[in-house]
Structures are given as structure tokens and as C-alpha cells.
Amino acid sequence: MLFEGSEKKLEVVVATAAGPLRALGEEFWKSLVESVGAQILSKLSRADCDAYLLSESSLFVWDNKFTMITCGRTTLVSALTGFLKRISVDQIDAIVYERKNEYFPRMQQTDFYSDLDVIQQVAPGFAYLFGHAGEHQLFLYHLDRPFKPSRSDVTSELLMNHIGGLAKDVFTKCNQSAQDIRAHLQLDQIFPGFAWDDHVFEPCGYSVNGIKGKRYVTIHVTPQDGGSYASFETNVDFGESLPEVLSQVLSRFQPQSFDVVTFRPDDKNVEFHAPDYGRTNRIYEHLKCGYRVHFTSHYLVNSAIQSAQPFGV
């Protein structure tokens, strides 16, 4: 009954000559999603963006870019190889593939090393490891091609392990209603004016996509016993307010530990300190494709004494 909440992410930016990606049609995106082992559950469409809720996380498609995020045992690299069969790699401006270390790596069909072997065949690039073996880690690949992200091309991720407090009750309760979860998350407070699409999974789990213009936010919660996980990601550039936003999201989940990952086109650093959490694993890299990536890990310090978890008998 273990479910892997940790996610893989694929971002592809295409040149204008590749044509608007949304014109490729829903059948194309459906087949791409299915190739990784996921299904489309619903679609929210606005002038600048199509947002798909997936059985394993989310897909956002703009005319010049798509971002696919998948959890579980999905093989996200298949979406890249499938995409490159339709759009030649010559028409690609940038590719970033990111993979968080898993809770249950032996249940995965691939690891980042084997993913990389496949990717290098179709789109040679560079790979980095953020973080130490045995700790929170982020694996990252990008295409070997000069790219200049726009000034507003900022992405922030808050990756939360082992949710606690009230959040644990809200998300693990059986037959929970979307309305109760929305009331707990209060996302309109942080993202006013966004259009929303959400889904409550059986027996538990919650996903929500929000879009407004070219901006998105997405949250995925896998509250399963043995390894609960919640991810928050947005391309809204909160600037110096980012720590306040992260604090607000954090208060909705109260995790045992979390990581912050930011992609920026500039050197503006995000210093985030959460009360009660100690920060370790501060990693910074200026990628050759233009993005500056910060990765920090934060652990609840002096957490309460707990019992061990009996199992397997």
C-alpha cells in the first residue's frame, strides 16, 4: 500500500518555429501522459495555458512551453522521447528534467542514472546532483544549449515530507470532501483571481491546479501512511515576499522536513528560515542554460519522541 509521492518534473521550451504547442491537440497530450503511465483526469483551459490534472500529478501546456510533473512509479522520460518524435530537438530552446530522491527507490522502474542514459541519446546535456547521498537530494538535467530565461521566468518549489498537525487529519480522513480541503488550504488568500481545478483521490490524496494568465500553481498531497508527501510549485514571482508565501503554505502542512527549490534567471537569492526548523544542505548552481538554482533542506529540530513503527509481521 506504499505510494511514492516524490515527483519527477520535465520542462520543455520550444522555438517559435515549432508552432503553438497547444495546437498539437488533446489527443497528443493524452498519449504523452499515457506513455509515462498516467491518465488525464480533467482539463482547465484559459487564454494562455491549458492545465491538466493527472492521475499522477499535473501537466501545464503553454504555446511555447510545457511542464509535466508526475509522481508514483511513472516513467516521465518517456514523455520527452515521445515529444521529440513529434518536435525535433533542433526546435527546442531548453529542456530541464528534475527528479527528487524517492521514499521507496527500489519500487521505481528507473533511477536518474538510467533516465540520463536515455535522455543523453536524444538530447545531450549536463546533469547535476544537489544534496548528499542518504539525505534529501535533487537530480537535475538540462539540455546543452544556450538559453536566456526571461526576467520573469521564476519557479519556486516547496517539497514537504511527512505532514503533521491539523493537515494530517484533513488529508488522511477517509471520504474527505474537496470543500473541506479547500477551506483548509485557503489558496485564494495567496493566489487571488486564479481559476482552480482540483481532485480528491480514493482512498486519500489531493491535487489542485490553479492558473491565471501565464502563471500557475499546483499542489499534490499523498498522505498515505508510511510516507506522506506534499508538493507546492508555482511560477508566480513573489520577489521578496516569497518567504512569507512559503511560510503560509508550510503552515497548511506542518511537515517533518521540507526542501525549497528555486529557479531564477538572476542572482537574487531567497533566504528562507522557518521557525522550529534547522536548515542544512544549502546548494547553489548557475546552470549553463541560464537558470540559477537554489536548493535548501530544512528539518524540524527537537521533534517529539516517537515510537518505532512495527511492520511486516
Place this chain on the structure above:
Amino acid sequence: MLFEGSEKKLEVVVATAAGPLRALGEEFWKSLVESVGAQILSKLSRADCDAYLLSESSLFVWDNKFTMITCGRTTLVSALTGFLKRISVDQIDAIVYERKNEYFPRMQQTDFYSDLDVIQQVAPGFAYLFGHAGEHQLFLYHLDRPFKPSRSDVTSELLMNHIGGLAKDVFTKCNQSAQDIRAHLQLDQIFPGFAWDDHVFEPCGYSVNGIKGKRYVTIHVTPQDGGSYASFETNVDFGESLPEVLSQVLSRFQPQSFDVVTFRPDDKNVEFHAPDYGRTNRIYEHLKCGYRVHFTSHYLVNSAIQSAQPFGV
């Protein structure tokens, strides 16, 4: 070139009727060690204990007990099944099998779940998980049999990840001499009067066993890039001085993070706080076989900013 430093540990206590274990002879222990995929490198023998240095960690044999610790890709459970072919499970007083989460779990031949399947066939018992998925974890099994550890049956482990500072230089330098490493460790200061046996591995790595009467200490250092690891373990009962001893060992390795595991026959708790480290994952369990086990994880807080690690190109 990745090497797994994290260890598995097997402890077996036999009834007097099983006869002195050291009388089983060196050939028997050699075959047991080889069955897990390791080799005996050397042997230090004293009145109460035989201490073997292995190609992957250590084996200690007393007349009524043995403790085998192995790292790398070894299959330590084979030593238990092999042992039980010679000594019937009816003649066993206690079995404890412990497995630390690995740096590179996908390189392992088994995981704790499959280990447990094998063990339950020959020696039914209970299993526990200390720690959360994705964080430092300890898996633990013990035989389902009443056992009363003696008052002095205390074991302390200090499991250190990603050694730093001077230790990094001392242990990763090629062609390092045992003498230089001994001068760095100064183990006589902490363990006066112990007999020592040590080994410097090619291209790097260091193991040392020390014994005095029925007491042992063992240290294993795998300083390989990509995941350095050092473990310290002793059955000397330092009582209230344990934090001071742990601090001294810690200062020799300056790790990025570490865990403390203690087995005691009583409720005397060990509270260890290291300056600069935040403590999380406090787990306590009173095992049905009599031992009280404490497990705490400690992370260096506000560690210096680092670059990501390029790889795979």
C-alpha cells in the same frame, strides 16, 4: 565507483547448551563470512573474544554470542540462515538484525522487506522501522523469544554521514598510512588498554577493531566520493560519560549528519546534543526481547553554501 558504507548488523546470543561458539572453529566462521559476500582479512584473539576484520566490516565472536557487521552489497541474512543450519534455533536465546537505510538502495541485492521474508521462515520475530521514509532510517528485527539482557549489555552506535574537515583529508588521501590514521583517531585516549587490529583499504577506506575482555569497539570508514560514511560502535558502557565519548568521536569525523543508536537493558536515556547540529527523529522502542532502543538523527545546521555535483556527462 560508488561504495555503500551503510551497514547491516546481526547479533546472535546462544544458550549454554549450544556450546562455546569459538569452538566451532575458524573454518566455520570463514564460510559464514564468505556466505554473505565478504572475506576475513585478519583475526585478533584474546581470552574472551575473537575479533575478525572483514573485507566489509567486522565479526566478533564470544563463547555465547556473535556480532557480525557488514557493509557494501553483502547479504548478511545468509550468515543467519547458515548459522541456524549448524545451531538449531531452539538453542538460540536472542537474535537482533539491524539494517541502516542505504545511500544507494538500488545497488543492494536485497532490502529489509525481503530480508525479513527469509528470516521469518527460520526464526519468527518482530520487526520495527525507526525513522521516516526519505530520512535516516533504521530497520530492526528481533526473535520472538523472552530474553533478559544482562545489566552491562549496552551497545552504542554513532553512524556518521559525509565526513568533513580534517577527517576528509586524513581518510581520502591516497596511500595513507595506518600510522597517520591512528595518530588522527587517538583511540587509546578513549579506550585505554585495548588491543587493536586495523586495515587500510585500497584505494581508500579504513577499519579497526579493538577488544579488551568482553568489550569491543569497531570503526569503519568508507571515504569514497559520492557518499562518505563512518561508523563507530562499542559495547563499553560509558554510562553518563557517553555524550563526552560521542563528542570526541564526532570531532574525529566532523560529519554532515549522524545518527545515534543505543541498546540498553534499562530505561537510562542518553541525551546527546552536539553543538552546530540540530536533532530530529527521536525514536524510542522497548523491544519485547528486553532491549530499549533509542535512535536519534542529527544534522549540521546552516552548513556552508555548496555547489551542485556535476555527473554522468
